[in-house]
Amino acid sequence: MREMASLLEINELSKVYADGTAALKNVSFSVAPGEFIAIIGPSGAGKSTLLRCINRLVKPSGGAIRFRDIDAAAASRRQVRLLRRQTGMIFQGYNLIQRVTVLRNVLHGRLGYMNAVSGSLGLFSRKDVADAKAILHRLGLTEQMFKRADELSGGQQQRVGIARALSQKPQLILADEPIASLDPVASRTIMEHLSGICREDGITCIVNLHQVAMARDYATRIIGIHKGEVVFDGRPGELSEETIHRIYGAAPDWREQGGESLARA
Amino acid sequence: MENRLLALRRQKRLQTLLFVALALAMVIASAVRTEFTPYTVFQGVGEMFRFVVDDFLPPDLSTFRELIGPALDTIYMSYIGMVIGAIVSVVLAFLAAQTTAPHRGVQVATRAFASVMRNIPTLIWAIVLVAAYGLGTLVGTLALIITAIGTLTRAYAEILEEIDMGQVEAVRATGASYFQVLGQAVIPQFFPGFVAWSLYKLELNVRSSTIIGMVGGGGLGFVIQKGLKLFQFKEVSLAVILVLLLVAGTEFVTSKIRERIL
Numbered sequence: 001m002r003e004m005a006s007l008l009e010i011n012e013l014s015k016v017y018a019d020g021t022a023a024l025k026n027v028s029f030s031v032a033p034g035e036f037i038a039i040i041g042p043s044g045a046g047k048s049t050l051l052r053c054i055n056r057l058v059k060p061s062g063g064a065i066r067f068r069d070i071d072a073a074a075a076s077r078r079q080v081r082l083l084r085r086q087t088g089m090i091f092q093g094y095n096l097i098q099r100v101t102v103l104r105n106v107l108h109g110r111l112g113y114m115n116a117v118s119g120s121l122g123l124f125s126r127k128d129v130a131d132a133k134a135i136l137h138r139l140g141l142t143e144q145m146f147k148r149a150d151e152l153s154g155g156q157q158q159r160v161g162i163a164r165a166l167s168q169k170p171q172l173i174l175a176d177e178p179i180a181s182l183d184p185v186a187s188r189t190i191m192e193h194l195s196g197i198c199r200e201d202g203i204t205c206i207v208n209l210h211q212v213a214m215a216r217d218y219a220t221r222i223i224g225i226h227k228g229e230v231v232f233d234g235r236p237g238e239l240s241e242e243t244i245h246r247i248y249g250a251a252p253d254w255r256e257q258g259g260e261s262l263a264r265a
Numbered sequence: 266m267e268n269r270l271l272a273l274r275r276q277k278r279l280q281t282l283l284f285v286a287l288a289l290a291m292v293i294a295s296a297v298r299t300e301f302t303p304y305t306v307f308q309g310v311g312e313m314f315r316f317v318v319d320d321f322l323p324p325d326l327s328t329f330r331e332l333i334g335p336a337l338d339t340i341y342m343s344y345i346g347m348v349i350g351a352i353v354s355v356v357l358a359f360l361a362a363q364t365t366a367p368h369r370g371v372q373v374a375t376r377a378f379a380s381v382m383r384n385i386p387t388l389i390w391a392i393v394l395v396a397a398y399g400l401g402t403l404v405g406t407l408a409l410i411i412t413a414i415g416t417l418t419r420a421y422a423e424i425l426e427e428i429d430m431g432q433v434e435a436v437r438a439t440g441a442s443y444f445q446v447l448g449q450a451v452i453p454q455f456f457p458g459f460v461a462w463s464l465y466k467l468e469l470n471v472r473s474s475t476i477i478g479m480v481g482g483g484g485l486g487f488v489i490q491k492g493l494k495l496f497q498f499k500e501v502s503l504a505v506i507l508v509l510l511l512v513a514g515t516e517f518v519t520s521k522i523r524e525r526i527l
Contacts, residue, residue, distance in 0.1 A: 055438055085440030095435035099453045108449055112440020119441065120448030161435075168439055 006030040007171060007204050008054065013063035013073075015049050015228075023049040025228045026063070031172075036198055037206045038215035041225035042248050047208040050225070051174045054206070055087045056080045068171065085112025088165025088203075090194075092177035094157040096149040102160050103145045106132040109167030128167075135163045139193060155186030162193055166201075173198065175207040179214065187211075191218050212244055324506055325499035332488060332500075336507050339484035342405045342477075343470035343515075350413020351463045357414065358421030364433075365425055365451070375418070383415025387473050388480060395481040405482025409470050417466055424458035425451070460526050464519035471515045475508050485511075 008031040015024040023046040031037060039047050052058035054065060056072055065072035070083050088109070096105045110128045111119045118124075124132075136145055139159045144152055149160060158178060165173050175194065179187035195218045198205040209215045215222050216236045224232030224239075224247035232243050296302070357375050359365045366372035391408040398404050428451060436450035478486015485504050492501035 057434060057438060081440045081442065083440075084438055087438075089435065089438040091431065091435055093431050095429075095431040097432050097436070097450055097453050098429075099456070108436050108441070109439050111436065111442075111445045111449060114445070116442055116444050119445035122449055164435075164439070 005032055007033045007068065009064075009066040010054075011064040011066075013050075013053060013065060014061050015046070015053060015058060016061045023228055024053070024060075027225075027228070027230055028063075029223060029230065029233055031204060031206065033171075033204055034199075034202055035204055036195055036218060036220045037223060038219035038221075039206060039208050039223045039225060040210065040212055040215050040247060043210070045225045046228040047225055048176050051089070051176050051206065051208060054172075054174060055084050055089060057089075081112055085168055086171045088168045088170035088173040090158070090161045090165055090173065090175040090178045092180045094154070094161045094181075096157055096160055096164070098150040099148060101146050102136065102141060102149055102152065103129070103132055105149050105160050106136060106163045106167050109164045112168065132163070132167050135166050136160075138166075138197075139163050153186075154182050155189055158182065158186070158190050159193060162190070162197070166197065170203060173203055173205045175205065177208050177210065180210065187214070194218075212239075320498040322502065323499070324503035325497075326503065328500045328503060332485070332504055332507055335478075335483070335485045335488045335504075336511065338402050338405075339471065339474050339478070339486070339508075339511060342402055342409060342474050342482070342484055343467055346406050346409025346413055346470050346474075347463060347467040350410045350417055350466065351459075353410075353414050354417035354421055355459070357418040358425055359447075361418055361422040362425035364428065364430065365447075376422070379415050379418035379422075381415070382411050383419065387412045388476055391477040391480045391482045400481040400483070400487075402483030405474055405477045405484055405486075408477050408482060409474060412473070413466055413470070416469075417462060420462040421455070421459060424455055424462070428454040457526065461523055464523060468512070468515050468519055471512050 010030065011028050013024055013027040014022070016022050027046075027050060039050065041047050049058055053060045054067070054072065056075060060073045063073065067083055067087070070079050072080075072083055075083060096102075097108070104122065107122070107124045107128060109132075110124060114124075133142075133145065136142055139162060141156065141159055141163065144156060144160075149157060152160065161178070173194070178194065179190050182190060191214055194205065194207070197203065207215075207219070216239065219236055222232065222234065222236050222239055223230060224243065226247050226249060231246055232239065357379060360367070360371050361375040361379060363372065366375075387408050390411050391404060394404040394407050398407070432454065433446060433450045436446050441449065474482065474484050475486040475489070478484040478488070479490040481487065485508050488504045489501050489508075492498065492504065
C-alpha cells in the first residue's frame, strides 16, 4: 500500500563516473508525499550525485528511479523535461543568473511550461509575472524584485533560489547544500522558509546537509550516506552519536556545527 | 625538508638568471641583425623631421570637402565589417566553444577555419580581393568582415567557455529546453563580453581600414596612397589627421557605450 502512495521510488541506484569513481552504490529508498528528508554525510559521499540523478542532471549507471509515473532513469528527452519542471532545485552557490533581475530569475521557473520561442526570448505571460511577484512577496523580497541578482546578499539570493523553485509549482524540491555558503543566521532563515513553505504547500523536499544539527531540527526523516551507500534511514530521534560516527567515518566536523549536535543528543 | 627547500630555491634562482641571460642575448642578436643602434635612429630623425615639416605641413585644408566622402566610407566599412563579422561569429562561436559545441569534430573544424581567417593578415586578404572584385569599398568591407570573423569567433568562443556553468545548470534543472537555456542562461552571461569585443573590433577596423585602403580598398587609405603617389603631401597630411581623429573618436564613443552597458 505504501508503495502505491510514494512520490519517488529509488531502487538499487548506482553511479560510476567516467573516471571510475563509484559515487553511488545500490541506493534504495522511497519517498512519501509531504516528507522533508535530510541527507547527511561527509563531502564526497555522493549526496550531490544522488540529487542530480533524481532530476537527471546526472545519468545513473544502474538501478531505477520512478518519479510519479515517470521512469527517470530511462526517460526520453521530453520526459526529462516533464520531470524537471515538477522538480525544483536549490543550489549551494544559489546559481542565479547574476546579470538579470530577481523577478526574471524567478520567472525562469516557468521555462519548462513554455514553448521554445517565447521561452528563449523570455516572453513570460502576465499571469506568470503576477505569480512570480506573489512568490517574491511571500519570501519577503518585494523590494528586491527589480534589482539585479548580484546586488543581493547571499541569504537573499538563496531566497530567490527558493522562489525560482516555487514558481515551477513543484511536487518535489531538491536542495543541494542550500546553507553551506551562508552564515548561521541566514542559514536559519533559509531553513525556516524552506521547511515552512514545503509544509504549507504540501511539497516534498529532499535536502543535502552537512550540519547534523540542522537536519535534526527540520527533517521528518534523515538518510545517512557514507561512501555512496545508505548507512542510516530513519527518524531524527533514532539518530544516535554512534550512527553519526558511522556516517562520517569518524567524528563529524564539530566546528561547522558549533558543537550543538553533541549537546542535544 | 629544510635542505630540499633550499635546493629548490637555488634551482628557482638559477632558472631566473638563465631566463634573463637568454632574453638579453636575444635583444643583442636582434639588434645586430637589424643594424639597430640608437645612433642610426638619431641620424634619421633629422631627415624625417625635415620631410614632415617641409612637405607635409601645413595640411591643405582646401581639400577637406573632398575628403569627407572617403572619411565616411572608412566609417561605413568599419561599421558594416564589424556588424556582419559579429553576426557570423556569434553563430560560429557556439560551434567553436567547448561548452556549447554539438560535437568535438565541429569544434576543431570551426576553430581551424577561424584561425586561418585570423592569421592571414587583412592586407593580404585585401590584395587577393582586389584581384577578384577590383578597387573600391566593397573589397575593404569584405577584407574587414573576413578578419572580424577570425578574431571575433575566437574571442566569443572564449567568453562562452568562461561562463558559469552553475547558472546554466540551474536553468536546465527547471526543465528548460536547449534553446531556452541558451536564451535565458547563456546569453545574459555572454552579452557583456560580446559588446566589449565587438566594440574593440570596431576600433581595430577603423585603424586597419586605412591600410586596406592603401591597396585599393577605398576610404581614406586610398586617398593617402593616391596622394603619396602624386606627391600631394599636404593633402595626405590632412587625410592622416582625419584618420587620427576617426580613431580617437571611435575610441571615445566605444568607451562611452561600454561604460553604459557593462
